[in-house]
Structures are given as structure tokens and as C-alpha cells.
Amino acid sequence: xxxxxxxxxxxxxxxxxxxxxxxxxxxxxxxxxxxxxxxxxxxxxxxxxxxxxxxxxxxxxxxxxxxxxxxxxxxxxxxxxxxxxxxxxxxxxxxxxxxxxxxxxxxxxxxxxxxxxxxxxxxxxxxxxxxxxxxxxxxxxxxxxxxxxxxxxxxxxxxxxxxxxxxxxxxxxxxxxxxxxxxxxxx
Numbered sequence: 001x002x003x004x005x006x007x008x009x010x011x012x013x014x015x016x017x018x019x020x021x022x023x024x025x026x027x028x029x030x031x032x033x034x035x036x037x038x039x040x041x042x043x044x045x046x047x048x049x050x051x052x053x054x055x056x057x058x059x060x061x062x063x064x065x066x067x068x069x070x071x072x073x074x075x076x077x078x079x080x081x082x083x084x085x086x087x088x089x090x091x092x093x094x095x096x097x098x099x100x101x102x103x104x105x106x107x108x109x110x111x112x113x114x115x116x117x118x119x120x121x122x123x124x125x126x127x128x129x130x131x132x133x134x135x136x137x138x139x140x141x142x143x144x145x146x147x148x149x150x151x152x153x154x155x156x157x158x159x160x161x162x163x164x165x166x167x168x169x170x171x172x173x174x175x176x177x178x179x180x181x182x183x184x185x186x187x
Contacts, residue, residue, distance in 0.1 A: 005047075008037070008039065008043070008047065009047050009057075011037045012033060012037055012044060012047055012048065012054065013054075013057060013058050013061055015033050015036040015037050016028075016033060016054050016055060016057075016058045017058050017062070017103060018036075019032060019033065019036075020055065020058065020103055020106055020107065021100055021101065021102075021103055021106055024106050024109065024110050025051075025055060025106070025107060025110040025113050025114060025118075026110060026113050029051075030044040030045060030051065030054075033054070050115070051115075052114075052115030052117055052118055053117070055107075055114075055115075055118045056115070056117040056118045056120075056121045058103070059103075059107070059118060059121035059122055059124075059125060060121055062103055062104075062125065063121065063124055063125045063128055066125070066128065066129075067128055069090070070128075070132050071083060071086070073132055073135035073136045073139065074135060074139065080136050080137070080139045080140035081140065083136045084133075084136055084140070084155070084186075087133070087136075088155075088159065088179060091159050091163075092175060095163045096162075096163055096166050096172055096175045097172075099167075101163065101164070101167055102160070102163065104122060104125055104126065105160055105163065105164070107122050108122065126156075129152075129156060130149060130152050130153065130156065133148075133151075133152030133155060133156070134148040134149045134151075134152045135148070136148075136152075137151040137152055137155075140186075151186070154182075155182070155186075158178060158179070158182045159179075161178070162174060162175045162178040162179060163175065165178065
């Protein structure tokens with residue numbers, strides 16, 4: 001693939017991700033994407049024939065990038081607590097501090113609108129998170145996989161819930177308060 005095509009595809013994915021975060025799956029068109037990137041709408045269709053194809057590619061890229069940022073949960077380079085704190089800090093930095101909802105939270109809210117391929121990519125992202133967090137909790141608390149998965153699910157629910165509360169109230173202190181209460185129960 002030529003550099004120009006690759007660059008255009010990346011710009012399309014960037015624009016698609018921004019539009020999803022700003023307004024959800026159903027509230028943007030290929031015309032909006034084309035205008036943002038500075039190309040014709042037909043050119044968007046050339047790279048991604050349908051909106052579902054574009055959003056699935058956005059999710060696939062998002063998952064790959066996220067996976068690359070996750071340290072090995074079993075490495076002795078960081079303790080399990082350090083891994084969890086790094087995960088929480090990363091979530092806060094990307095979502096709360098930037099006054100955004102997460103891409104995945106927005107897509108989950110729009111799940112009835114999503115084509116199957118996008119829903120599958122979304123589920124794969126959550127599976128990545130849950131698997132990684134499960135391993136961290138198994139290491140932290142010497143629990144079995146089922147208990148680790150329960151703890152991982154609780155943390156994700158806490159993070160997403162806290163971020164929604166912050167967005168709804170416009171008070172970022174809620175995130176820290178909610179996580180402080182969560183930490184008391186886990187550490």
C-alpha cells in the first residue's frame with residue numbers, strides 16, 4: 001500500500017474515532033468524515049465501503065494499540081498493584097482528564113445500532129481488558145481465574161461508572177473518590 005493510501009486510511013480512522021467519541025455511531029456520515037479529512041465522500045467509500053467497515057477498523061486499531069501498551073501481567077518488572085495503578089491512571093488520563101467518554105463506552109451505548117462486525121470488535125476489546133486484568137488480579141490476590149475475572153469485571157464497571165458520573169456532573173473529583181473507595185476494598 002502506498003504511503004498516501006496508508007496516510008489517508010489513518011486520517012479516516014482518526015476522524016472516525018473522533019466522530020464516534022463526539023456523537024456516537026449513528027450521528028455522523030461519510031460526508032462528515034470526508035469533509036474532516038479533506039477528500040471526497042466516494043474516496044471514503046473506496047477505503048471503507050460501509051460505515052460498519054470503518055468503525056470495525058477503528059475498533060481493531062484501538063484494540064491493537066491498547067494491547068501494545070499493556071505490560072506483561074506476569075512480569076516481575078512491576079508488582080500487580082503497580083500494574084493496576086498504571087491501568088487506572090491510563091484510563092483517567094485518556095478519559096477523565098480529557099473530558100471524553102471512552103470509545104468503547106460510546107459504542108456500547110450504541111450497541112443496538114452496530115453491525116455485527118463492529119459488535120464483535122467491541123467484544124474483543126473488552127475480552128482483552130478482562131483477560132489482562134484477570135491475570136493481574138490472580139497474581140495480586142492468589143485467586144483462581146473465576147475470582148480474578150469477577151474482580152476484573154468489578155474494576156471495569158467501577159472505571160466506566162466513575163467516568164460516566166464525572167461526565168454527568170462535570171466534577172472530576174468523583175473519579176478519585178470512587179476509586180479511593182474501590183481501593184479500600186481491594187488492597
